[in-house]
Amino acid sequence: MTTVLDRTAAPATPSTLPAPLLRERGQREVFCGLTSIIWLHRKLQDAFFLIVGSRTCAHLMQSAAGVMIFAEPRFATAIIEDRDLAGMADLHDELDRIVARVVARRPEIRMIVLVGSCPSEVIKLDLSKAAERLQARGQHDGVRFLTYTGSGIETTFTEGEDRFLASLVAALPAQEQNAKPRLLVAGCLADVVEDQFRRIFTALGIEQVDFLPMRESTVMPSIGPSTTVLLAQPYLTETARLLQSRGCQLLHPLFPLGEEGTTAWLQAAADAFGVDPGRFEAITRPGRDRARIAMTRARSELEGKTLFLFPDSQLEPALARVLSREAGMVPIEVGTPFLNRQHLSAELDLLPTDVTLSEGQDVDRQLDRLRDAAPDLTVCGMGLANPLEAEGFATKWSIELVFTPIQGYDQAGDLAELFIRPLRRRALLQTGRA
Amino acid sequence: MQLAMWTYEGPPHVGAMRIATAMRGLHYVLHAPQGDTYADLLFTMIERDAKRPPVTYTTFQARDLGADTAAIFKTACADAEARFKPDAMIVGASCTAELLQDDPGGLAAALGLSIPVVALELPSYQKKENWGAAETFYRLVRSFAAGPTPEGRNPASCNILGPTALGFRHRDDVEEICQLLVSIGVTVNVVAPLGASAHDLTRLPQAAFNVVLYPEIAATSASFLKERHGQPFTKTVPIGSGACRDFVAEVAQLAGLDVEAALAKIQSRAPWYAASIDSNYLTGKRVFIFGDATHAIAAARIARDELGFTVCGLGSYTREFARDVRAAAKTYGLEALITDDHLEVEDAIIAAQPELVLGTQMERHVAKRLKVPCAVISSPVHVQDFPARYSPQMGPEGANVIFDSWVHPLMMGLEEHLLGMFRDDFEFHDGANPSHLAPASQKTSEPEAPQIVPPGAPAWAQDAESELKKIPFFVRGKARRNTERFATDHGLSTITIETLYDAKAHYSR
Ligand code: SF4
Ligand code: SF4
Numbered sequence: 001m002t003t004v005l006d007r008t009a010a011p012a013t014p015s016t017l018p019a020p021l022l023r024e025r026g027q028r029e030v031f032c033g034l035t036s037i038i039w040l041h042r043k044l045q046d047a048f049f050l051i052v053g054s055r056t057c058a059h060l061m062q063s064a065a066g067v068m069i070f071a072e073p074r075f076a077t078a079i080i081e082d083r084d085l086a087g088m089a090d091l092h093d094e095l096d097r098i099v100a101r102v103v104a105r106r107p108e109i110r111m112i113v114l115v116g117s118c119p120s121e122v123i124k125l126d127l128s129k130a131a132e133r134l135q136a137r138g139q140h141d142g143v144r145f146l147t148y149t150g151s152g153i154e155t156t157f158t159e160g161e162d163r164f165l166a167s168l169v170a171a172l173p174a175q176e177q178n179a180k181p182r183l184l185v186a187g188c189l190a191d192v193v194e195d196q197f198r199r200i201f202t203a204l205g206i207e208q209v210d211f212l213p214m215r216e217s218t219v220m221p222s223i224g225p226s227t228t229v230l231l232a233q234p235y236l237t238e239t240a241r242l243l244q245s246r247g248c249q250l251l252h253p254l255f256p257l258g259e260e261g262t263t264a265w266l267q268a269a270a271d272a273f274g275v276d277p278g279r280f281e282a283i284t285r286p287g288r289d290r291a292r293i294a295m296t297r298a299r300s301e302l303e304g305k306t307l308f309l310f311p312d313s314q315l316e317p318a319l320a321r322v323l324s325r326e327a328g329m330v331p332i333e334v335g336t337p338f339l340n341r342q343h344l345s346a347e348l349d350l351l352p353t354d355v356t357l358s359e360g361q362d363v364d365r366q367l368d369r370l371r372d373a374a375p376d377l378t379v380c381g382m383g384l385a386n387p388l389e390a391e392g393f394a395t396k397w398s399i400e401l402v403f404t405p406i407q408g409y410d411q412a413g414d415l416a417e418l419f420i421r422p423l424r425r426r427a428l429l430q431t432g433r434a
Numbered sequence: 435m436q437l438a439m440w441t442y443e444g445p446p447h448v449g450a451m452r453i454a455t456a457m458r459g460l461h462y463v464l465h466a467p468q469g470d471t472y473a474d475l476l477f478t479m480i481e482r483d484a485k486r487p488p489v490t491y492t493t494f495q496a497r498d499l500g501a502d503t504a505a506i507f508k509t510a511c512a513d514a515e516a517r518f519k520p521d522a523m524i525v526g527a528s529c530t531a532e533l534l535q536d537d538p539g540g541l542a543a544a545l546g547l548s549i550p551v552v553a554l555e556l557p558s559y560q561k562k563e564n565w566g567a568a569e570t571f572y573r574l575v576r577s578f579a580a581g582p583t584p585e586g587r588n589p590a591s592c593n594i595l596g597p598t599a600l601g602f603r604h605r606d607d608v609e610e611i612c613q614l615l616v617s618i619g620v621t622v623n624v625v626a627p628l629g630a631s632a633h634d635l636t637r638l639p640q641a642a643f644n645v646v647l648y649p650e651i652a653a654t655s656a657s658f659l660k661e662r663h664g665q666p667f668t669k670t671v672p673i674g675s676g677a678c679r680d681f682v683a684e685v686a687q688l689a690g691l692d693v694e695a696a697l698a699k700i701q702s703r704a705p706w707y708a709a710s711i712d713s714n715y716l717t718g719k720r721v722f723i724f725g726d727a728t729h730a731i732a733a734a735r736i737a738r739d740e741l742g743f744t745v746c747g748l749g750s751y752t753r754e755f756a757r758d759v760r761a762a763a764k765t766y767g768l769e770a771l772i773t774d775d776h777l778e779v780e781d782a783i784i785a786a787q788p789e790l791v792l793g794t795q796m797e798r799h800v801a802k803r804l805k806v807p808c809a810v811i812s813s814p815v816h817v818q819d820f821p822a823r824y825s826p827q828m829g830p831e832g833a834n835v836i837f838d839s840w841v842h843p844l845m846m847g848l849e850e851h852l853l854g855m856f857r858d859d860f861e862f863h864d865g866a867n868p869s870h871l872a873p874a875s876q877k878t879s880e881p882e883a884p885q886i887v888p889p890g891a892p893a894w895a896q897d898a899e900s901e902l903k904k905i906p907f908f909v910r911g912k913a914r915r916n917t918e919r920f921a922t923d924h925g926l927s928t929i930t931i932e933t934l935y936d937a938k939a940h941y942s943r
Contacts, residue, residue, distance in 0.1 A: 027510070028493045032469020052435075054529035054558060059444040060472045072439065079436045082559045085533075094435040101437055118467045118530035121496070152469030153496040153530070364517060383474030383486065390484035 021339070026362025029383055030312055030337055031064060031399075032152030033160025034115065038065045039402060040164060040213065041074045043188050046110040047217050048102055049075040051150070052095065052127060053117030064382075064399075074109070076102065080119055095130050103140050110142060111217035113164065116149035144217060146171060156337040158235040158313045158402065161188055165212055166238040169246070175224035182208040182226060183269055184248065186240070187233030190405035191215070197256075197408060200266060203283045204275045212239075223248055228272045230265065232256060232407060234347070235314035237340050254346045255315075256407045257415060258322035259291035264346070287409030294413030295326045301420045303328035308375035310384065311335035311361050312398035317347045319379070319401065324352055327416055331355045332373045335366065377419060394422040440796055442751040442774050442814055446556035446566025447528045448473050453570040454524060455487040455599035456627040460574075461520035463511050465503070465531035465538050468493040480817050481600055490514040492531070504536045511542050515549065522578075522632040523547065524570065526554035550632065552577050562774075564650045564726070565754060567598055571627055572654040578635035583663045590689040591621040593641045595656055595667070596648035597628035602729065602813045603827045604628060607647060610829035611672065615645070618682060618696040620689050639663040643688045647671065647828065649728055650752060673732035675705050675740055675833045702830035704837040708741055716841065722747035722788035724771070724779055724797050725812025727755030729827070731762045733792050733811050736836060738766065747771065747786040749779065776800075787915060790844060795819075807843035892921040894929045901931050916941045 034057055037049045051057050058077035065073070078098045083089050099112060112134075114127045131145040148167040150160035165186060175182070183206050185197065194211055201209045210221035225247035231240060234255050244250055253268035254261040263284060270280045307329045309316040316336045323329040333356040341348070351357070358366070363384075370378060370393070378388055378395045385395040396419060406415040447464060454462040455477050464470070471491050477483045492510045494503045511525065525538040539553025552573050556566045594611060597604035605628070612622050623641035624634045644659055644667040646652045656667040666688055672681035679697055686696035707713065721743045723733045727750045737743040749771025750759045756772045763770035771782050780800045783791060791801040791808040795816045801808035810819060811827075825839075826832040894902070905913050913934075920937035921929050 026513075027471075027491055028468040029471045029474070029491075030468050031472055032467065034469065035472075055438075055441060055443075055445040055562065056447075056470055056529050056558070058438045058441045059448065060469060062440050063444075063472055063476055076437055076439045079438050080559060081436060082557070084435055085559055089435070091435070098435055098437045118469070119533060122499070122530055122533045151496075152467035153494065153499065156468065364513075381475075382479050383471060384478070386478040386482055387484060387486045 020356075022356060022358040024358060024360040024362040024365065026360075026365065028156070028337070028361040029310075029363040029381055030361065031157040031381070032060070032118075033150035033155030033157065033163060034060060034117065034152075035064050035150075035157055035399075036160035036164070036402075037061065037075050037115065037150065039188055040161060043191075043215065044111065044213055044217055045215060046108065047074065047113060048106060048109045048111070049113045049115055050099070050102060051075065051077040051115045051117055052120045052125065053077055053080065053115075054119045055079050057117045057119075074106070080123075085123065091125055092130055092133065096134070099134060099140070103143065111144045111146060112140075113167075114145065114147040115160075115164075116147065116151055118151045118153050121149060121151050121153060144171070156312075158233070158315075159237075159338070161233070162236050162238050165236060166242050168213060169223070169239055169242045172220055172246075173222040174246070175222040175226060179222070179224060179226045180208055181228065181273065182210060182221070182223075183273070184210045184212060184221065184223060184227050184229045184243070185232050186212040186229055186243065187231055187236055188213060189232050189407055193405045193407050193411060196410060200283060200287070201269065204266075204270055204273070204280060206269060206273045206275070225249075228269070230269055231343060233315070234318055234340065234343055235338075237338070237343070240343065252343060252346060254321070254350070255318040257315075257318050258326045258412050259288055259295060259409065260325060261318065261322060262291065262407070262409050262412070263288060284409075291409040291412035295416060298327050298413065298416030298420060301423065302416065305329050305376040305423065306373070307331045307419075308370050308373060308378045309334050310366065310378070310380040310398065311337045311358065312379075312381055313402055314338060314340070315401055316379070317344050317351065317357070320355065321347050321350045322412075322415065323419065325350060326412070327419070329377075329419070332375050333358060333366075333369060335359075335361065337361070377423060394426050396422055436775075438775075440776050442776070442794065442796065443563035444473070444476075445529055445558050446561045446563060446569070447526060447554075447558065448476070449563040449566025449568070450524065450526060450554055450556060450570040451477070451487055451489055452563075452567050452598040452600050453574070453627045454489060455483070456597070456629070457574075458629065458631045459521035460488060460632060461514055461518050461523050462487075462489045463507070463514050463523060463525045463538070463542070464489055464491050464528055465507050465510075465526070465534075465536060466491045466493070466528035467495070467530050470528050470530075476600055480815060481820055482817075483599070487599075488518065488520065490518075494531075499534070503531070503534055504541055507536055507538060507541050508545055511545055511547065515547050520549060522550045522552065522574075524552045524554055524574070526556055527558075529558035532558050550577065564752065567651050568654050571595075571598075571651060572658060574627070574632070574635060575638065575655040575658060578632050579638040579659065580662065581636060581639065583639050587640060587642045588621060589642045590619055590691060591623050591641045592643050592645050592685070592689070593623050593638055593659075593665075594625040594645045594647060596646055596650075596652035597625065598648075598651055599628070600813075600815060601628075601648065601651075602726075602811075602815055602819055603825065603832075604648070606824055606826035607828040607832065609824070610826040610831050611645065611647065614672070614678075614682070614699075614829045615685065617699045618686060618689075619691055620685060639665070641665065643667060645685065650726055650755065671728050671732055672828045673729065673832060674736035674836065675700075675702055675830075676735060677732060678702070678829060678833060700830050702833045704830075704833035705740070707834075707837050707841075713741075713841075716844070717742045719743045719790055719844065720746040720786070720788045721790045721792055722783050722786050722797075723811070724749045724751075724791075724793040726750060727752040727759050729812035731759060734762060734766060736833075737792070740833075741837075741840070743790070746788050747782055749773065749782065789911060790840070792840065809840045809843055891918055892927055892929050895931075898929045898931050898934050901934055913938070 116127050127147040131147040135145045146167050148163040227248040229243050229248045229250045251268040254264040256262040256265040314336050316334050320331040320334045335358045339359045378393050379398050388395050405411050454460050477487045490510050492506050494506050525542045542551045597608045644656050644665050646656045646667045659665045668684050670681040670684050672678045682696050683693050686693040721737045723730050730750045734745050734748050745766040748763045748768050751774040760770040776796045791797050792811045794812050798808045825835045917934050917937040
């Protein structure tokens with residue numbers, strides 16, 4: 001399929017790409033946005049995600065989450081059937097019936113999120129109307145209804161979170177005039193990381209901090225022109241756009257991965273809130289030192305090792321930046337399903353110039369390039385990992401990078417450890433695999 | 435619409451993938467959005483396949499919808515043929531592409547590829563994974579095994595039909611049954627779909643009869659081959675010692691071999707293990723069984739006839755074979771549970787109060803929550819269902835494997851007695867677990883063994899509860915149940931020591 005070597009096109013932002021951008025439009029081997037429900041539902045503890053989709057969507061969720069979730073999950077699929085399509089059943093009535101069943105089973109739920117899928121979009125089932133109607137009828141008091149799409153024709157993997165957060169933003173109240181400046185951190189972070197950042201912000205004197213998504217759906221921060229936004233994740237294109245349209249100020253620092261990224265990220269907030277440089281230095285110094293020590297240790301195992309990243313989460317450019325600058329790895333190809341040049345401008349500036357940056361995918365060609373490059377470590381999706389291992393390549397599941405807390409100073413070592421382990425394991429095994 | 439948290443079966447195109455992945459030299463071009471590529475991980479992670487499934491997904495996007503998704507499909511077909519050079523191709527649509535009505539079969543035909551292309555129509559909003567696998571296999575058999583019926587077939591030759599990729603122990607079952615067939619003097623002509631090429635399918639008519647290992651997958655194809663090529667097929671699925679004997683007798687008859695001589699070849703330890711003294715404690719254990727039709731029906735027979743259990747529940751998610759499951763359930767005095775709603779299965783398990791659950795990974799989770807021992811007997815599969823060691827479910831060795839894997843979750847008989855006898859010993863108290871459960875014994879606050887309290891059950895008075903604890907706990911569950919049933923039957927809301935002994939007297943009459 002078509003490959004465009006984009007050497008000339010001038011980017012909209014001042015950032016220049018480190019290398020030619022390879023745009024691919026072939027077969028993609030990635031999850032759809034529904035998958036982000038797996039971490040979103042753990043974060044929002046009183047929310048229920050109801051996918052309106054097909055048996056495929058339900059099967060995807062169960063295969064990606066593993067049947068290993070022990071608690072009853074707070075997500076489910078309303079599976080569209082033949083009679084729904086044939087018009088024998090009214091889809092809205094059916095949805096009402098299913099929502100009632102969910103509420104009856106989980107009375108503690110405070111938010112029900114109707115999640116669109118490819119089938120619901122292709123048949124043009126209007127879920128926002130459904131959500132509005134469910135809300136307006138007031139049958140489920142105290143339950144807020146939201147909707148977004150996680151469909152594979154619209155969203156890739158982490159973009160599901162982006163669309164969800166965008167729908168949350170649309171529901172956030174406007175702040176009062178002359179409201180005090182507030183900081184809003186957007187993007188799912190593990191609770192432990194969120195708590196660390198909150199402590200640091202407090203110590204810096206930034207007291208008014210909200211996190212999006214919040215842990216409880218009933219706590220809705222208000223937003224407006226006195227809100228400054230820090231993105232904790234690089235994949236929030238829609239969310240950021242919507243926040244800006246509500247008057248919020250968006251910062252574009254590095255993402256908080258590794259010592260350098262975390263410092264730059266905190267620094268951006270500190271500058272926006274006029275924090276005294278001496279204070280910033282004093283508060284961040286211990287964390288920076290800890291992260292640097294952890295990274296120095298990691299460097300001894302990762303230095304000079306080549307790295308190939310398949311496109312999955314949009315975290316890839318930021319990961320390549322940390323691993324090359326702080327651990328001495330050598331990225332060969334950095335794939336991303338979508339390259340948001342504006343959000344990533346600071347990241348792209350720091351990437352080595354000889355790296356291949358690819359956007360989109362043509363998986364078979366990419367596998368050809370991988371075999372040619374024969375990297376020491378490959379980050380890829382779960383469908384590709386074992387076949388590559390069988391070919392002799394060390395791999396790391398990309399999904400682990402969104403499940404594992406890797407942001408902030410005290411997780412820099414954990415981040416590196418994720419990449420060290422497959423290499424160390426290869427060195428250990430003396431089994432002469434078949 | 436159907437509400438599903440977990441599902442027993444994937445969509446029908448995943449069934450088609452199980453056929454494509456099982457076979458050699460076959461490529462599947464699937465018109466589907468990017469997210470549907472998750473299905474690859476079923477094979478590469480759960481089954482630990484060293485190769486990617488032979489599937490090309492078109493991964494069309496929203497922006498393509500207005501434009502030309504059909505063109506994307508055609509490009510994908512042509513590219514797949516050029517890159518993978520398969521012997522044959524199957525083409526079809528997943529749920530989303532089905533709505534687009536691009537007609538993959540027609541598009542592929544228009545390309546004029548140099549290889550045979552088989553078009554699949556798998557209605558995603560109506561059918562499920564096993565049906566999709568059966569239909570795909572049938573379409574392939576129809577396309578490739580439609581030639582003339584050969585003359586002079588060896589009467590003692592058969593095909594083995596049904597094993598697929600991602601099947602519950604299919605890989606090992608095939609090996610076991612091949613060995614068994616060869617040992618009684620039957621030649622195996624073709625095994626399909628697992629390991630077969632399109633060319634192998636053309637050789638199917640050369641066998642005298644067919645062995646159907648998994649009716650869910652192979653029944654349609656076997657019926658077709660019977661009609662077209664006069665090949666009878668086996669009805670018995672050789673899971674369990676009894677079924678194994680029936681199977682060998684059936685095969686010997688079809689092959690024109692001496693039945694007694696064939697039966698003499700079966701060597702299995704399971705019957706002796708079940709007869710040995712240590713197995714006494716298995717008598718009357720209540721088991722709840724749920725799975726695909728074939729495995730559930732087979733499990734019930736083993737449970738009652740070969741282990742002396744009491745079958746207290748039997749069901750299946752395989753609607754296509756509901757009639758067989760219902761008929762089987764009747765012989766155990768039960769009403770079969772036919773559902774694909776796992777919440778309904780959970781309710782049935784609670785109501786049946788089993789001491790052992792034989793089910794799928796789904797029931798394993800339910801059993802874990804209820805603290806009832808459990809063994810997995812059927813798909814849907816999990817990485818644990820592909821053990822490194824050889825562990826078939828079928829044939830003589832399968833019977834052994836089943837004995838071990840069902841009995842192991844229950845406590846060994848002697849061990850149970852000892853624990854009962856030394857119950858008050860300071861190290862042998864109720865909270866202590868057997869040593870093989872050592873890590874779990876740290877948390878002694880867990881409630882005692884299986885204890886499922888249905889709503890509205892009579893309450894236990896303090897003293898009755900402590901009296902109950904004095905009863906050795908390998909019979910305590912039964913005592914508890916009997917007493918509660920007695921109390922309910924007699925309209926008592928509280929169980930006292932009196933009630934306990936009244937019930938004991940009542941049931942020992
Ligand atoms: S890609 Fe579309 S149809 Fe497939 S699982 Fe995702 S939302 Fe469902
Ligand atoms: S491990 Fe210990 S408790 Fe378990 S069977 Fe063996 S002897 Fe008995």
